[in-house]
Structure formats: C-alpha cells, structure tokens
Amino acid sequence: MRTEEIDRAHAEHTDQFRLLVESVRDYAIFLLDSEGYVRSWNAGAQRIKGYSADEIIGRHFSTFYPEAEAKSGKPAEELRIAAADGRWEEEGWRIRKDGSRFWANVVITALREPSGELVGFAKVTRDLTERKRAEENRLALAVEHARLAEAARRAEEAVAIRDEFVRIAAHELRTPITSAMMGVQLLKRSVGDMALSSRQALALDTLEIQMRKLVHLISRLLDKGRMEAGALRLERAEVDLVTLVRHACEQWQIVSNKHEIVLTTSPGELFANVDGLRIDEVLSNLIDNAVKYSPAGGRIEVGVSADQTHASITVRDHGIGVDPEMRPRIFERFFQAHPDRSGMGLGLYLCRQFVEMHGGTISADFPEDGGTCFVVTLPLA
Numbered sequence: 001m002r003t004e005e006i007d008r009a010h011a012e013h014t015d016q017f018r019l020l021v022e023s024v025r026d027y028a029i030f031l032l033d034s035e036g037y038v039r040s041w042n043a044g045a046q047r048i049k050g051y052s053a054d055e056i057i058g059r060h061f062s063t064f065y066p067e068a069e070a071k072s073g074k075p076a077e078e079l080r081i082a083a084a085d086g087r088w089e090e091e092g093w094r095i096r097k098d099g100s101r102f103w104a105n106v107v108i109t110a111l112r113e114p115s116g117e118l119v120g121f122a123k124v125t126r127d128l129t130e131r132k133r134a135e136e137n138r139l140a141l142a143v144e145h146a147r148l149a150e151a152a153r154r155a156e157e158a159v160a161i162r163d164e165f166v167r168i169a170a171h172e173l174r175t176p177i178t179s180a181m182m183g184v185q186l187l188k189r190s191v192g193d194m195a196l197s198s199r200q201a202l203a204l205d206t207l208e209i210q211m212r213k214l215v216h217l218i219s220r221l222l223d224k225g226r227m228e229a230g231a232l233r234l235e236r237a238e239v240d241l242v243t244l245v246r247h248a249c250e251q252w253q254i255v256s257n258k259h260e261i262v263l264t265t266s267p268g269e270l271f272a273n274v275d276g277l278r279i280d281e282v283l284s285n286l287i288d289n290a291v292k293y294s295p296a297g298g299r300i301e302v303g304v305s306a307d308q309t310h311a312s313i314t315v316r317d318h319g320i321g322v323d324p325e326m327r328p329r330i331f332e333r334f335f336q337a338h339p340d341r342s343g344m345g346l347g348l349y350l351c352r353q354f355v356e357m358h359g360g361t362i363s364a365d366f367p368e369d370g371g372t373c374f375v376v377t378l379p380l381a
Contacts, residue, residue, distance in 0.1 A: 028125035031111075034118050036061050036079050048127045050097030061123065064094045066101070082108040083118055091128065103132035173218055181211045209255055219281070223350055234275040234357055238381055241270045241279070241311050245304050248283040258296040261287070265304040270311055273381045278354045282362075285347035286315040286374050293338065293372070294319035310360075311380055316373040321366055330364060351376075 028045035030038055037060050041053035049056075049064060056063070062075040069075070069092075082088040087109045094104040105126040111119050184207055196204070223232065242265045249263045283302075290300045294317045301316040322330060322337045329335045331352040334345040351374075355362045360378040367373060 026126070028123075028127075030123055032061055032079075032108075032121040032123055034120050036075060036121070039120065045125070048096075048102070048125060049094075055097070064125075066093055066095060078108055079121060082110045082121060086110055094125070102127050102129045104128065173214075177211070177214050177218055181215055184208050184211050212255065221346070223281070232357075234278060236273050236275055238271050239274050239276040239279070241272055241274075241313065241378070242266070242304055243269070244276055244280060245283060245302060245313060248280055248287065249302050252284070252287045252291065256291045259291050259294060259298050259300055261300045261302060263302045263304075266306055270304060270306050271381045272311055272378050274358055274378060275354075279358070279378070282351045282354050282376060283313070283315070285351050286376075289347060289374075290315055290317035290319065290372075293317060293321075306380060309380060310377045313376040313378070314373060316367075316371060318369070318371040321370055321372055322364075324366075327364065327366065331362070 024042055025044045025047050027042075028048045029042045030045050031040040033039050038057050041051070041057055045056075046052055060075075062070040065075055078088045078090075087107060089105075089107045091103065091105050093101045094106075095101060105128050107124045109122045109124075111122055113119055184204075188204060188208065191204070245265065246263060249261050253259075253261045287300065287302070294300060298318055301314070303312075303314040303316075305312050305314075320338070326335075326337045330337055331348050332345075333349045335349075336345040352362050355376055355378070358378055360376060362374065362376050365373040365375065
C-alpha cells in the first residue's frame with residue numbers, strides 16, 4: 001500500500017510538471033532525442049517559433065537555424081558540445097515557421113540515465129528580439145551622436161578659423177581704407193567750387209559713398225570680433241535720442257538721395273544713458289537695411305517715442321520684406337535673408353548685441369502691406 005501511494009504521488013507530480021512545462025508561454029521548452037529530433041513541444045515553443053506540435057515533432061531541430069548555419073553542421077556541433085560538457089548556451093538568429101528571424105538565447109542541456117547513457121537533450125529558447133533591437137538602436141544612436149559631435153567640432157573649428165581670418169583682415173584693411181577715405185574727403189575739399197561736370201561730380205560722390213560703405217563694413221567686422229572676445233565696452237553718456245536719430249536720418253538722406261527718409265519724433269528732448277556711437281551704429285544698420293531692400297523712390301519711416309521708462313525707435317520700410325520661414329533667423333550671425341543682395345549678414349546681429357548690451361530689446365514686425373518694421377526699445381535715463 002505504501003508503494004502504491006508513492007507511485008501515485010510520483011505520477012501526479014510528473015503530470016503536474018508536464019502540465020507546467022507545456023503551459024509556459026514565455027519560453028520555448030522542448031525535448032530532443034540523442035540525434036536532435038524534436039520529441040515534445042510546449043505552448044511557448046509554438047508562440048515563439050510558429051509551429052504546432054503536430055507540425056514539428058519528429059523533425060530535426062536544425063529546422064530553426066538559418067540555412068547557412070544548418071548546412072555548416074553547427075546544430076550537430078552544439079549537441080556534441082552539450083553531450084561532452086553537459087550544456088551549451090549561445091545567442092544568435094533563429095528562423096520561425098513564416099521565415100522571419102528572431103534573436104534567441106538558447107540553452108541545450110544533455111539528459112542522461114543514472115547509468116550515464118545519453119537519452120536526449122532539453123532545449124530552452126527565449127525570444128530576445130526586442131532587446132537586440134533596442135541594443136542596435138542604442139548603438140546606432142551612439143554612432144550618430146559621435147558623428148554629430150565630430151561634425152560640430154569640425155564646424156566650430158571652421159568658424160574659429162574663419163573668424164580669426166576676418167578679424168585679421170579687418171585690422172589689416174582698416175588703416176588703408178581710412179587713409180583712402182581721408183584722401184577722398186581732402187580731394188572734395190580741394191576741388192571746392194571748381195566747375196566739375198555732372199559726370200565728374202557723380203563719380204566723386206559715388207567714390208565717397210562707396211568708401212563710407214567700406215569703412216562701415218570694416219567697423220562691423222571689428223565690432224563682431226571684439227564682442228565675441230568680450231573686449232567690447234560701452235562708453236555711456238546722457239544722449240538726446242531725438243537729436244541722435246535726426247542726425248542719422250540726415251546723413252542717410254545725403255548718402256541715399258533715391259529714397260525718402262521721413263522722421264517722426266515726440267516733442268522735446270529724450271535723454272537716455274547710452275553709448276551714442278553704438279546706438280548710431282544700430283540706426284545706421286537699420287536704415288542701411290531699409291535702403292538696401294527698398295525700391296528707388298521708396299519711403300523709409302523712422303520714429304522716436306517714449307513712455308515712462310523706455311524710448312522706442314522704429315525703422316519701417318515698404319520693400320521686399322522677409323519670407324516667413326526665414327524670419328526667426330534674421331538676427332543670427334552671418335544669416336542673409338536675401339543672399340543675392342550685398343552684405344555679410346552681420347548688421348542685424350550686431351544691432352541685437354548692441355541693444356541688449358544697453359538692457360534694451362530689438363524686434364521685427366512684418367506688416368500685411370509689405371516691408372519690415374524694426375522696433376528698438378532702450379531704458380530712459
């Protein structure tokens with residue numbers, strides 16, 4: 001009676017263990033005979049590999065390997081090692097019933113009788129495709145990150161080289177251009193009231209205008225270099241913004257007599273504690289832009305107003321404007337909204353830097369009827 005109870009308990013335990021194995025869905029667990037032919041099949045094996053028990057039992061387990069590996073004898077070699085060492089484990093590609101690949105962790109364990117006779121193998125397979133894909137994605141991201149970092153480093157080096165070249169070139173050009181400008185002014189004073197033909201007078205005026213443009217360009221390049229080196233300092237003083245803006249408009253009206261520059265100011269004086277030279281440069285850049293992008297005969301409107309704490313300076317043109325997709329970038333260094341026009345893309349960049357150094361702001365509006373309106377705000381004294 002005692003023996004019968006033990007046998008019954010053993011049979012129940014065996015059935016429960018078989019039921020446990022067959023019910024597992026996260027792992028493919030099955031038996032191979034000593035030659036590698038499938039002898040059992042659980043629910044996990046069917047889910048992972050796609051075969052039903054009727055389709056796969058009796059077939060060789062090399063069915064699950066890529067064709068090249070199956071023909072190379074790799075499956076048989078794995079069984080040989082498992083038989084000799086007790087187990088074999090690896091990760092590699094395996095093939096499902098539908099021909100798709102999955103990345104598998106495989107453990108093959110040799111099964112022996114108490115006498116030591118080999119009776120088969122237990123094979124456990126896990127599908128690690130998602131982990132493999134995640135690792136590949138992480139690797140790809142790391143490679144891409146390294147590539148972008150290297151590209152950024154090279155770009156920074158190129159920008160540094162370019163900036164150094166621009167700085168040196170600007171310094172080297174300043175002296176001869178300044179001398180040439182003084183020569184032009186001396187020449188104009190020398191001719192005085194001499195009777196010049198209209199063509200000669202136009203040539204002399206054109207020469208002066210172009211020399212002024214060169215001086216202005218060199219100043220921009222030098223200011224950019226000083227600013228980025230942290231060497232630019234403001235020399236503040238009490239400045240009447242109304243007078244400063246009026247003077248700038250008068251100067252530009254002489255330089256660009258093909259445009260109408262209209263000034264509107266609040267009555268009286270409007271003092272701010274600013275570096276007059278730098279604010280004059282901001283105005284010059286903004287009016288230069290308005291002239292550059294407006295047709296001959298175009299109207300350029302400049303205004304000065306104030307509230308209790310801030311002064312506002314506006315420069316409005318009715319020219320070609322800026323395409324919507326380019327508007328967010330107009331204050332970037334070396335950015336040109338219209339590359340076909342002259343310029344280096346430094347004017348608006350320097351405007352923003354100078355204004356912000358004064359604790360002010362600069363922005364651009366784009367009216368529906370065309371053109372561009374720049375607005376500069378500066379704290380009042």
